[in-house]
Amino acid sequence: MSDPVRGDVSEVDDGPEYDLNFREHPERYRHTSDERGAFKISPYKSELLPDWTISDLRPAAEAARTIHDRYREYREAGDFVGMDVAQKYLQMGWTRSMRYAKYPGGQKYVDGREREPEVWYDPEKRRIARVYRFHLDRVRGDDAYERAKARHRERYGED
Template sequence: MSDDGPEYDVDFRDHPERYEIGRGEQGVFKVEPYKSELLPLWSYADEDAARESAAAIYERYERYRDDDEFPGMDMARKYLQMGYTRAMRYAKYPGGRKYDDGDEREPQRWADPDKRAAALVFEKYWDRVREDEVYQRAKARHREQTD
């Protein structure tokens, strides 16, 4: 899925067949209506914010799962993954800056322990989604239907 194509004008709740899983966190800021539903819940400022955020996103995931809404399920998974990866970047790199003048900086262990704690909260919820058999079956079914 292109990051700037007209497919982002699609309401993926109405047209789930147009949703492409993509790699990693692709589409996380563009796929509607899920972006508008999940982004306000997403925070990784510290462990408490992450705990509240990850629980709220997971709760939304369960709602999407109950409604058999795979694009929403997958987008919730992406927000949990992104909570982990963004918080971990801040945990390893002061100020979250991985690059300095185009060169990758050496990661520190742990530049920001609060962000590491936040990352670990997101990781637990992210693992729950990835290991969920309902999610795995829905993902396989979606791939079969869209290939």
């Protein structure tokens, strides 16, 4: 029997991951280097999503700081899943705001064809992206994150 939570986590289809508390069941969490699962991994989505925004610079900068602070709280608690999901929210802030910085309305594709990016179509979104990237780089450069990721993989048999 395959484990749908440890496999690819769809961002569209509802699934059992909505009914699972990953803090209580970290063995069911599968690390991925992308943002997959950020909106489905409970209880972290409830703890991080309300703070996440890329709307305007001031609230986005506060959101990035708050999410980074949460990352540190998860690190202090030895909670790799929380650390990893917080990292995903910082990464998502960076990638989403960069898309809006380069493409009008954030629309990378028109009629199924990729648009040419504009050089800083939206300068405020570029500033937001840089704020998120600042915090994301600190998480990615944190030796504690790398050690926790290695322990999680070793403990739960990930590749």
